[in-house]
Amino acid sequence: MPASERVPEVGLTPVTEALTHGELTVRGRIREASNAVLYCETVHEGRTLACVYKPVAGERPLWDFPDGTLAQREVAAYLVSEATGWGLVPPTVLREGPYGEGMVQLWIEAAQDGEGDGDGGADGEGAPQLLALTDVGEPAPGWKAVVEAQLEEGRSALLVHADDIRLRRLAVLDAVINNADRKGGHLLPAADGRLYGIDHGVTFHTDDKLRTLLWGWAGEPLPAESVTVLEALYAELSGALGERLRELITEDETEAVRARTGRLLRTGIHPVPSGEWPSIPWPPV
Template sequence: MYDDEALLATGDIELVGLIESSSNSALLVQVLGEAEQSMAVYKPEEGERPLRDFPPRIYRRERAAYVLSEGLGWNLVPPTVLRDDAPFGPGSVQKFIPHDPRQHYFTLYDNHPETHEQLMRTAVFDVVANNTDRKGGHVLLGADGHVWGIDQGLCFSAPFKLRTVIWEFAGLPLPEDLVADLQRLEDDLPAELEELLFPVEQYAIQLRVRELLDAGVLPFDETGGYRIPWPPL
């Protein structure tokens, strides 16, 4: 099978259209290789809005989220690469996941209990990555039943500022398989994160992992409801 990451990294990029619902510029593109093609989402640096609490080039954090997901072995983030030769300059290119837009975190949790194990994994990932913007619509159900997390540019701050809609698993024990994955990460981060994040942000990942392992459960929202992004969907 053709490697998705290789296709995204080397294929020709053709613009299809603008994704209007995105707060920063996000473009639907087609990536064409010699034998395969794929729809993808291209987020150029040029289209980013300046943020007070994140440095420029947040598109690189989309790649960092993919690298972290792969390092954990969780296959949570769609294949994501960095491209300097894209139509509007440097940015991230992430494989587009065909999905039912009527399904999101809230519908999955309420109506699809078979996804709960994957949703809990997403909650753990967000704590480790310090996701400040996990909206319900950032959780997709693929055609094969696999749960994906998208829009992870606002992750990896050193200060803890988790904002997420996924609180239903708070206080539940961490499954043994996830504990084993986190233990590997505690002492050995994926090497590529050194190129994508500041040293203090890398250290903070390991600190959050240790705190999770020490607690053995997912944290509660100790602010009384302020750790939910707006809008929640």
């Protein structure tokens, strides 16, 4: 069934409308990706946007994610992000393109050192560093420990991430969508101070597969803001949001999203590694 029939166009913004209905032109290919990722432009009503197009035809099958497509899960992750109100995933749609149906996502230009307003950063200046390795045994103020990393020549270092509210919101979102691949390279701080997460193709599994570099808050109480957001999300998953997700992921996966959200509310804490699944993605960057 065509994407336009499978996912109702509900609440399109000017950006998602341009991504959905614009004339899509391929400008290049991002070769570092394991699946086909094309850099494109979409033109709609005189507006030109840079975007990423990931055709389903260019996906490599995953034995542990046999249902649906990477593209569908990417769109589902965007819908859940939008429901939180945090806007952590760039605008993402499912549509036909030059190489068939695929995911089209707004291109986010990552801020360089010295750019941005520094909002929420660890040092408050420019585009903040979000991940680091340190030789000391304990993280410095403003940082959270993740794991001890083994380096060359038998040396070890502590992997840390910034104690940043934007990262913390992303950690909550990842727990909801069961993100199995939150690498450092999937974090995009923009010049306007916002932080985006990308590459959500391996999400929404019914089994616990959370694998992330954002374990610094594991076991800590959820912020009051997150509890409020999760309560609203839990309700929406029984309504229109749940119906839209069922068009993209399976019934069981949709129910698992609601179950994970409910579990976060019951425990009131950030999840901890289960020990049944590698907790850190590889490679981490």
